[in-house]
Amino acid sequence: MRSESEVPIPDNPYSIPVADRLKRLPPYLFGKINKVKYEKRVAGIDVIDLGMGNPTDPPDPLIQEKMTQALQDPKNHRYSVSNGIGNLRAEVSKRYWKRYGVRLNPDDEIIACIGSKEGYSHMCLGLMGPGDTAIVPSPTFPIHMYSVMLAAGNVIALDVREPEKFLQNVAYTCDHLYPKPKVVVVNFPHNPSSTVIEADFYVELVKLAKKYNFMVISDFAYADICFDGYVAPSFLATPGAIDVGVELTSMSKSYSMAGWRIGFCAGNKEMVRALSTIKGYYDYGIFQAIQIAAIVAMRHCDASIETLAQKYQNRRDALCDGLERLGWEIERPKAGMFVWAKIPDQYASMGSIDFSMKLLEEGGVAVSPGRGFGEDGEGYLRLAIVENTQRLRQAVREIGKCAPVATAEASP
Ligand SMILES: Cc1ncc(COP(=O)(O)O)c(C=O)c1O
Numbered sequence: 001m002r003s004e005s006e007v008p009i010p011d012n013p014y015s016i017p018v019a020d021r022l023k024r025l026p027p028y029l030f031g032k033i034n035k036v037k038y039e040k041r042v043a044g045i046d047v048i049d050l051g052m053g054n055p056t057d058p059p060d061p062l063i064q065e066k067m068t069q070a071l072q073d074p075k076n077h078r079y080s081v082s083n084g085i086g087n088l089r090a091e092v093s094k095r096y097w098k099r100y101g102v103r104l105n106p107d108d109e110i111i112a113c114i115g116s117k118e119g120y121s122h123m124c125l126g127l128m129g130p131g132d133t134a135i136v137p138s139p140t141f142p143i144h145m146y147s148v149m150l151a152a153g154n155v156i157a158l159d160v161r162e163p164e165k166f167l168q169n170v171a172y173t174c175d176h177l178y179p180k181p182k183v184v185v186v187n188f189p190h191n192p193s194s195t196v197i198e199a200d201f202y203v204e205l206v207k208l209a210k211k212y213n214f215m216v217i218s219d220f221a222y223a224d225i226c227f228d229g230y231v232a233p234s235f236l237a238t239p240g241a242i243d244v245g246v247e248l249t250s251m252s253k254s255y256s257m258a259g260w261r262i263g264f265c266a267g268n269k270e271m272v273r274a275l276s277t278i279k280g281y282y283d284y285g286i287f288q289a290i291q292i293a294a295i296v297a298m299r300h301c302d303a304s305i306e307t308l309a310q311k312y313q314n315r316r317d318a319l320c321d322g323l324e325r326l327g328w329e330i331e332r333p334k335a336g337m338f339v340w341a342k343i344p345d346q347y348a349s350m351g352s353i354d355f356s357m358k359l360l361e362e363g364g365v366a367v368s369p370g371r372g373f374g375e376d377g378e379g380y381l382r383l384a385i386v387e388n389t390q391r392l393r394q395a396v397r398e399i400g401k402c403a404p405v406a407t408a409e410a411s412p
Contacts (some may be wrong), residue, residue, distance in 0.1 A: 051366040066296040070289035080285035084112025116248040116263030121147040126274030128153035134183040139373035174212035187219035192382040194333035202238040209244040216245030224254035315385040322396030327405035363398035
């Protein structure tokens, strides 16, 4: 008899057979940039990181104090409820009423999520399956597309940079596709392009939703980061919106609570119930101390939202002024946390990934290449205005040194 050590080892080594749904995901396009960013940091080299919309400002001290206090209460360390505690949902309802004149029942039209991204992802899982199609915005914040794909649905990405055209393309797609799209995802102020809309856009969208029988998911993560007097409209404030859709809001940007992981999904009760069902199986809710601090934030920290929006506006100006002086063509965003900048013609042939890599390697400035948001993003960079104005001016100087733009007079 052969001993175990003599058993021949097959040519093909053992491999872990992960689920097919993971194989539907493309390679991570930010991988190479993140690796260089990490290596520079480890080597002690300063990187001005405008790559991610990750706020650098801490939340209002009142929110932090409430959190510290809530930590002292033993009952807050137990599992919470997966939909969010009643007082929290009631506070969201009050906020919708106060800001947008929208009445929402906290019992069945609002649910708390572990960040709006979790709410969105699990909503897709609750609504979609094989053979279903969702229309998502393009250029695409990756999770808008990949949550649909992870739910085994198909994706049609439509350019949102001209919102009127987007609506026409939604109608065209619904007229020509069979089966018709089941879900339309919108996200204004848009990440990455910073496109904004006015309330009449949603009136049209609701009409289309009723005509073609699709559901709407509005990702309203940048609701409060608006500039120059612009006010981002809520989808739910549109008559009839609650019949066809939901809206996701987030504490991450408005209150600089990104790491706390808390957001909300509100609107159509059947859709909220679908999400609640999935969450009931998957999670035990958000750490209760965070929920309590979030109530205080919504109740008492409106002034800090205004201060924060003004801070982002100053950063936007510092970055846009600087890039314009370098000769870049810039469209100043009216909202959001990003400058969506066209790559100067002289560097366009490099492609956004190589150009971003050049800025990182030679200038120590990390940005996101437009290509990371799909083909429609090629030719652009997304710069997050998360660093202070001094650092942003420094970033502009570094970009100017490593990628100078030849002016029309200077070039032959
Ligand atoms: C459009 C959009 N939606 C959702 C999120 C995630 O928000 P949250 O932190 O609430 O999950 C982001 C974060 O970058 C975003 O840009």
